Structure formats: structure tokens, C-alpha cells
Amino acid sequence: MREVVTVQVGGFANFVGSHFWNFQDELLGLADDPGADPVFRTAALDMDVLYRAGETHQGVATYCPRLVSVGSRGSLGSLSSSGTLGSSSAAADQAHVATWSGNVTRSASKPHEQNLFLQSLSEDQNPSTSSGPNNSQKSIEDKDLIASLETGVKFWTDYSKVQYHPQSLYELHGSWTDFDKFDNYGAGREVVSEWSQMEEMNERLRFFVEECDHIQGIQLIVDDSGGFSSVAAQYLESIADDYTHTPVLLYCARDPVSYGSRRNQRESIIRSLHDAVSFSKLSSFSNLMVPIGLPSLSYFSPLLSIQDEKRFHSSAICAAAIHSVTVPFRQQHVSPASDLAHSSGNLDIGELVHMISDQGRLNMVTALDVAMPAPSLTDINDLGNLQRSLRSLTPEISDDDEDPYAIESLVVHGAMDAGGHRASMLQVKDYVYSAFEGRPTKPKFSHLSVSQCPLPIPLPFPSIFGSSIGRHGEILRDHSEGTRPKGSLDVVSVPMAARLRSSNAVLPFIERRSVSLQKLGVARGSLGSQVLRDWGFGKEEVEDMGEHLAKLLRPFYPEMELTSDSD
Numbered sequence: 173m174r175e176v177v178t179v180q181v182g183g184f185a186n187f188v189g190s191h192f193w194n195f196q197d198e199l200l201g202l203a204d205d206p207g208a209d210p211v212f213r214t215a216a217l218d219m220d221v222l223y224r225a226g227e228t229h230q231g232v233a234t235y236c237p238r239l240v241s242v243g244s245r246g247s248l249g250s251l252s253s254s255g256t257l258g259s260s261s262a263a264a265d266q267a268h269v270a271t272w273s274g275n276v277t278r279s280a281s282k283p284h285e286q287n288l289f290l291q292s293l294s295e296d297q298n299p300s301t302s303s304g305p306n307n308s309q310k311s312i313e314d315k316d317l318i319a320s321l322e323t324g325v326k327f328w329t330d331y332s333k334v335q336y337h338p339q340s341l342y343e344l345h346g347s348w349t350d351f352d353k354f355d356n357y358g359a360g361r362e363v364v365s366e367w368s369q370m371e372e373m374n375e376r377l378r379f380f381v382e383e384c385d386h387i388q389g390i391q392l393i394v395d396d397s398g399g400f401s402s403v404a405a406q407y408l409e410s411i412a413d414d415y416t417h418t419p420v421l422l423y424c425a426r427d428p429v430s431y432g433s434r435r436n437q438r439e440s441i442i443r444s445l446h447d448a449v450s451f452s453k454l455s456s457f458s459n460l461m462v463p464i465g466l467p468s469l470s471y472f473s474p475l476l477s478i479q480d481e482k483r484f485h486s487s488a489i490c491a492a493a494i495h496s497v498t499v500p501f502r503q504q505h506v507s508p509a510s511d512l513a514h515s516s517g518n519l520d521i522g523e524l525v526h527m528i529s530d531q532g533r534l535n536m537v538t539a540l541d542v543a544m545p546a547p548s549l550t551d552i553n554d555l556g557n558l559q560r561s562l563r564s565l566t567p568e569i570s571d572d573d574e575d576p577y578a579i580e581s582l583v584v585h586g587a588m589d590a591g592g593h594r595a596s597m598l599q600v601k602d603y604v605y606s607a608f609e610g611r612p613t614k615p616k617f618s619h620l621s622v623s624q625c626p627l628p629i630p631l632p633f634p635s636i637f638g639s640s641i642g643r644h645g646e647i648l649r650d651h652s653e654g655t656r657p658k659g660s661l662d663v664v665s666v667p668m669a670a671r672l673r674s675s676n677a678v679l680p681f682i683e684r685r686s687v688s689l690q691k692l693g694v695a696r697g698s699l700g701s702q703v704l705r706d707w708g709f710g711k712e713e714v715e716d717m718g719e720h721l722a723k724l725l726r727p728f729y730p731e732m733e734l735t736s737d738s739d
Contacts, residue, residue: 174388174520176221176501177380180241181404182395183328184427184465187483189393190328191491191633193237196222197334198628200235209665211586211594215625216515221502224337224383236337238380242373242403244354245343249327250284253343255336287330288320289632314631318659321632325484331632339379344403345369356446357453358707360402374410381415388501389419389521393494394454397430401450408457419522422458423540424450425490426465426567428480437699441692445700448689449707451682452717455537455724459525462538462672463681464490464565473563475545475638475647477657485634492627493542493565496583496670500524500621516597517583517621524581528674532579532616533727537682539566539673544627545645545666548588549595549603558584559607562671568681578615578675586626586667592646597622615675626665635659641666679728686721694718 180189200219202212226234236255286294292313321331344363354360364370381387390411394404411420455461469478469486478485503518519527529536543561550557584604589595595603600622608618626645637658642648645666692700693714704714 174221174386175238175384176388176498176521177377177384177390178222178237178239179377179390179392179407180239180394181392181407182398182400183243183247184395184397184430184483184487185393185400185423185425186241186243186247186328186395187427187487188423188425188490188494189239189241190332190334191488192393192495193239193334194332194630194632195491195495195628196237198630199625202628211624211626212628215623216504217499217623217625218502218504221388224380226337234335234337236335237340238384239336239340240342240373240376240380241336241340242342242344242400242407243328245345247327248341248343249329250286250290251327251329251332251336251341253341255338255341256334284327287324289317289331290329292317293333314661317631318635318661321484322635325482328483328487331484333630333632339376342373342376354399356398356442356707357402357449358399358703360399361406361708363399364403364406370406370410373407374414377411378414381418387418389421389525390415391421391423391498391521392458393423393425395426395430396424396450396454397426398446401446401454405450405453405457408454412457419460419525420458421521421525422454422461423490423494424454424461424463424465425487427483427486428466428468429483430465431467441700442703444688445692445703448685448693448721449704449709449717451685452689452720456720458536460529460536460538462540463567464493464540466565466567473544475641476636477638478636482634485636488634488636489542489544490565492544492668493540493670495627496542496585496668497540497581497672499583499585499623499625500581503621503623515621515623515625516601517619519581519619519621524672527617527619528579528581528672532577532674533676535674535678535724535727537674537678537724539564539569539675539678541565541671541673543669545641545647546584546587546669547647548590548592548667549599550590558604558669559611562669564677566678566681568684569677570680572677573675574613575675575677576613576616578673580615580618580674581621581672582618582669583621583623583671584667584669585621585623586645586665587622587624587669588644588646588667594624597624627668628665629660629663631660633660637663637666676728679725682721682724682728686718686725689714689718689721 180186196219199212202208222238223235224238228234325331468480469489470480472478478489480486500517500519501521503515505518528538541562541564547557547561584600587595587600589599604620635657639655640648641658641663643664645663692698693704
């Protein structure tokens with residue numbers, strides 16, 4: 173086994189992470205459920221890659237995500253920062269107070285009440301198995317739970333059904349009293365200037381890393397839309413110093429609401445500089461960077477009904493995509509016979525990083541495309557169906573999909589055949605390889621990972637599926653139009669396809685940030701130079717950031733490399 177440690181930094185990142193861990197929790201439950209689809213018991217996914225086994229002080233066995241979550245003060249809702257396994261936060265506070273001999277003033281906000289879903293969890297109920305014919309009363313309760321989540325999610329913990337280790341949840345002091353202004357890189361820099369906070373975050377990460385036998389990498393989900401981008405950049409710098417040879421895979425996630433509207437020129441300048449500085453800093457300390465989050469997801473797919481204003485909705489599609497592309501990290505090394513039966517194409521984080529960023533153009537900025545649900549494997553006359561269904565979650569990229577230097581990693585799991593049955597490994601491979609041969613411009617290299625295990629839909633999942641989606645994610649031909657979107661009571665699993673793609677499609681994303689920094693922050697008399705000084709950046713550091721962005725552009729413009737060499 174090669175372990176992965178996960179880090180989530182910022183509001184939307186934790187919303188995404190909450191869905192991600194719900195998927196994993198659902199997989200664990202279905203694997204032990206004799207009444208569940210057998211495909212979940214034979215999935216050949218090693219959950220120990222993401223989870224750690226332990227026990228409480230009382231000797232009770234636990235199985236928790238190997239996770240560090242960083243959020244603003246007060247962002248945990250009704251959940252204690254000591255997690256679901258630790259002592260109360262009040263007890264922890266008393267331990268700190270005991271070391272202080274002076275006067276103490278305590279300010280405490282009113283605790284948030286648990287919503288209907290969390291109340292059901294605390295009563296040790298299992299709502300995800302209640303849709304059978306003999307559970308009509310429980311089914312009504314499930315409908316109430318889903319309705320309450322659709323209208324009442326305020327915190328990412330409101331729909332989390334996972335147990336967290338006491339070391340997992342960290343609230344960042346200083347980021348809560350004026351949270352509305354915590355919206356740019358400079359604001360985050362001020363918050364983590366206190367050494368003790370970063371040291372505490374490092375200690376929590378060290379706890380999980382040092383207990384790994386053979387860590388394959390660290391994956392981070394970062395909300396880079398505001399001040400948490402700066403927090404994450406400083407965290408990443410510490411990680412790069414402490415774990416030099418550990419690959420770092422970074423997802424920069426934004427929700428549609430974060431794009432907002434700029435009311436004046438100064439706000440536009442600040443936003444453009446934030447994007448440029450954030451991108452430069454975060455990419456400097458990661459091995460592979462995947463920007464995700466579109467300005468709107470409401471028209472992302474005709475098969476989905478996503479409400480942009482609800483983080484509960486927008487984070488779900490991002491989490492599903494991340495789940496899919498990380499499936500190869502936990503595929504078990506099995507015998508050839510089993511490999512053909514259940515899964516193939518396992519990769520670890522280091523192998524993925526090497527494959528995508530060390531070949532082709534040597535580009536480390538990658539687009540993420542997803543098909544949710546993936547279409548069934550149609551006949552040989554429509555091999556491009558799967559390819560056409562992939563839609564990018566990465567913003568500001570070009571539509572050009574024809575790049576002979578592209579490097580791709582495609583994951584297909586839970587695919588259905590044309591008859592509505594689970595497709596075999598050989599069927600998926602033959603279909604994808606035939607489609608690959610039919611592409612007018614082939615990428616330089618394409619890797620395929622396949623698993624028969626679909627994406628399970630846990631009860632606390634938003635009702636975002638259109639009326640044309642069947643119970644197992646199949647696309648129905650005969651369905652009633654205009655009905656309400658379907659949720660977890662109607663759809664229990666979906667086939668998925670996701671692709672990480674390093675190609676010239678990401679060039680506009682990189683170029684826009686490079687131009688913004690040069691035009692607004694570096695050029696003499698630029699309007700943003702004072703903004704950067706206010707954020708604590710000197711002239712040399714700004715020039716270094718500009719050079720780093722230029723370096724990211726060089727793989728797409730070989731003449732830039734020649735000019736640099738001649739200098």
C-alpha cells in the first residue's frame with residue numbers, strides 16, 4: 173500500500189472535500205453490505221490509501237480520513253474542531269488557559285444547532301439503505317432529510333457523514349471576524365504571518381505523514397478565490413521544504429459565486445492581480461496543478477440541474493470529478509486474471525505527475541474534463557460518444573482539443589454497455605482504444621484506467637440529476653419531461669469518465685495571468701504596483717513571480733526558450 177495524505181484549505185475546498193469523503197464512506201458501507209450491488213464488494217479499491225486505522229482512548233477501533241482541513245473560525249457549524257472522535261473543544265480551551273496566570277476574557281458565539289440530517293446521524297440511523305418497499309415510513313424521513321439539505325446547507329459539515337480524527341480540523345484564527353474582506357491574496361498573508369498558526373498546521377500534517385509506511389503523495393484541494401490562496405501557498409512552501417521528494421497534486425477550486433461582479437476599476441485590478449499572484453505562488457510549490465470551477469455550472473450538462481448559488485450543488489460535481497481521477501491511486505495490484513475482471517491501469521501520484529508534466533511540453537498545468545454520468549458504450553458507428561460527453565471543469569481554456577503534443581490520463585469507471593448492463597474491462601478498453609484510433613489528431617500519449625465500480629450516490633447528495641437519468645445512472649430514452657431533478661432516492665450510482673489533460677488548451681489560462689502581472693504590477697507606472705506593495709511584495713519578488721509565469725509559458729512558445737538561452 174502507498175498512502176495519500178489529503179489537505180483541504182478554504183471554504184469551497186472543504187465543501188468539495190465533504191462530498192469527496194462522503195463518496196468514500198459510501199463505498200466502505202456498500203462493500204460490507206450483503207444486499208448491495210456485488211460490484212462494490214469486488215471493486216479492488218484499497219481504501220487504506222486514503223484512510224488510517226486507529227482507536228480512541230477508550231479502545232474503540234476507528235477508521236478515519238488521512239486529512240488536514242483548514243478553514244475560517246466558525247466554519248465548522250455544529251461540529252467541534254476536535255472532530256467526531258476527540259474531546260470537546262471546551263476541554264481543549266481549558267488546557268490552554270491553564271498555562272496563563274493572568275486574567276482571561278472568554279467570548280463565545282451561540283453553538284449552531286444540528287440540522288435534520290445530522291440529527292439522524294447522531295441517532296445512529298442509516299438513511300442510505302431506506303428506499304426498499306418495506307421502509308415506507310423511513311422513506312418519508314429520507315425525503316425530509318434531502319429537502320432540508322436542499323434548502324438549508326450553510327456549512328460543509330451540514331452534510332458530512334464521516335468521522336474525523338482530532339488532528340484533522342483546524343480553524344484559522346483571525347480569518348473570521350471580518351470574513352467579507354478576506355477576499356484577496358494580501359488579506360491571507362496577514363492572517364498567517366503569526367508563526368504559531370503555520371506551525372500548528374505543519375504539526376497536524378506531520379502527524380499523518382509520519383505514520384505512513386510508503387507515502388505516494390499529498391493531494392491538496394484549495395479554495396484559491398480569496399485569502400486562503402495565500403494560506404495555502406505558505407503551507408505548500410512548508411510542505412516543499414519538509415517533504416522534498418513527496419509529489420504534490422494540487423486542485424485549485426472555485427465556486428461560481430466567487431466570480432461575482434466587479435463594481436469599479438480598482439476591484440478589477442485587485443481581482444486580476446490576485447489571480448496572477450495566486451497562480452504564480454501555488455504553482456511554484458506543486459508538481460501538478462489542476463484549476464477547476466467555472467463561472468457558471470447551470471448549463472454545464474443537459475443531464476444535470478445545478479444551481480450556481482448553492483455551494484452544496486457546485487461542490488458536488490467538482491468532488492465527483494476528483495474522486496474519478498483519483499481512482500487509479502487506490503486500485504489494487506492484483507493478478508492478471510482479476511485485473512481483467514475488475515480494474516486495470518493503476519497509477520500512483522508520482523507516476524501521474526511524471527507522465528503528464530515530464531513528457532510532451534513539460535507543462536504542469538492540467539485541465540480536468542468529466543462526463544457525469546458517462547454515456548453507455550454504444551455501437552461501433554458512434555465511437556466518439558464518450559469523447560464528446562467530456563466537459564471541462566477548468567475555466568478560461570480554449571475549445572481546441574486537437575494537440576499532437578497533448579498528454580492525457582483517462583479514467584472510466586462503472587461504464588454500462590448498450591444493453592444497460594455493467595460493461596466488462598475488455599469492452600471498455602476495446603471501445604476507448606477504437607475511439608482513440610478514430611481521432612483526427614491523436615495526443616502524444618494517453619493512459620487509460622478502468623474500474624467496474626461506479627460512483628455511489630450517498631443520501632446527503634444534491635438533487636442535480638435530470639429526468640433522463642435512471643436509477644443506476646443510465647441515460648433513459650423514454651422519460652417524462654419537466655419533472656423535478658432527481659436525487660439519491662432516485663439515483664443510487666452513476667458511471668463516470670474523467671480526464672486530466674495537459675495540452676495547449678490551458679494556454680489562455682496561463683497567459684492571462686502572466687499578462688495581468690506584467691501589465692498591472694511590473695510595468696512602470698502600473699496601476700496595481702501599490703496594491704502589491706500593500707500586500708507586502710517588493711519589486712524583486714514581483715519580478716520573480718513574473719519570471720515564473722513566463723517559465724510556465726515557454727513550453728508553448730519554444731522561441732521564448734531560445735531567447736532566454738541567448739540572454
